[in-house]
Amino acid sequence: MSASDPKTIVKDGYDAIALKYHQWASPRPTKKRTEYIERLGQSLPKGSKVLELGCGAGLPATQQLVDQGFDVTGVDISSSQLALAKEHVPAAHFMQGDMMAIEFPEQSFDAVMAFYSLFHLPRDEHGLMLKKMVQWLKPGGWLLFNTGTKEEERTRDWMGVKMFSSSLGVEGNEQILAEYGLELTDVEAVIDAEMVGSFEEKFHWIWARKGFRKIDTPKS
Template sequence: MDIDDPKDVVRRGYDALSRHYEQSYATETKYRPWLDALQKRIPATATVLDLGCGHGVPVARALASAGHRVTGVDISGVQISRARELVPEAEFRQADATAVEFPAASFDAVISLYALIHIPLDEQPPLLARIANWLRPGGWFLGTTGHSAWTGTDDDWLGGGATMWWSHADAATYRDWLTRAGLTVQEEEFVPEGDGGHALFWARRPSEG
């Protein structure tokens, strides 16, 4: 399938299937240990960016409930509208992750779970560099990426009748991109998903001095 504007396909897909996506992954529990581990690494009242926040659950809700100052960004207006209802204690912004602006050293942590893989490949390394800039010295990036390289679509995503688009490199490439962005990769693991899986990275902006 020839896609003229993949970001628009992603936006329309999540607009159409926001609730369907939530129901499909309603029993998802893998986020909990990741979020628990993150909270042990950041200040008690940290400033956190959830990039590709979806409808705000579980990431923004869990972190905001724990007392952190959370900002969520998502390209889908429907997802952002629902996030504002579901997690009123956090701040949400509808925006393209590659175009949104934040001052340097704004966040103690940036989380991006299953969002980078919806961004055109050539825009991903510059985004990782921006993420590194948004982090305070010693700040953490927690993100999922592709494990093997693939670009493609599903014309009946989750059986909901909408099209979805993905594009990702392999884990070794992401490791290189993170390093080039100025982050130090601390941990990497394989997260199984059906017949394949994704890579989960913990990377840190070096402390000054």
């Protein structure tokens, strides 16, 4: 991959700022993410298998999942972030790689979550990634993620490195999820200023449950 490839930008960026990002983000658990993980603890029994895409340094979300008794697998594209995660949360399992390239058997997990990570994929991969996430869920399993509220794709300077992000927007997210047969039990667009420092930015938060019908390939 070239240096201008979005995946390379994200991987190299987080490798370079792993400790800096951890020191900034980990002590600031966002209210909505904490609330969703707590709700997951009330919705699933202990020992349930949870996949976290974009686990970062493991704090606070991975640790919160483990504390609730879940069997957690964390995935991150940054090897430097994962080195911190393995140190911080030794009870979890971790895999390094592009989330789009990771493979699991269908119906492997009781919940799949992607907080502050799905929007690091190119926009044309969002639907494909969400399809994989839903396929990995057991029927009745829970899907939790957040992304941007506007349709966009951009590369910018962030925390001293280049960083790539994109979003399908609220309508794009909801259209894809409807095609995949999910029961949308909670859809919100909320302000979460903690994760963006000195300015406010809207994130589209999704709490959804997988239906019990077969997932067909969505129409192009």
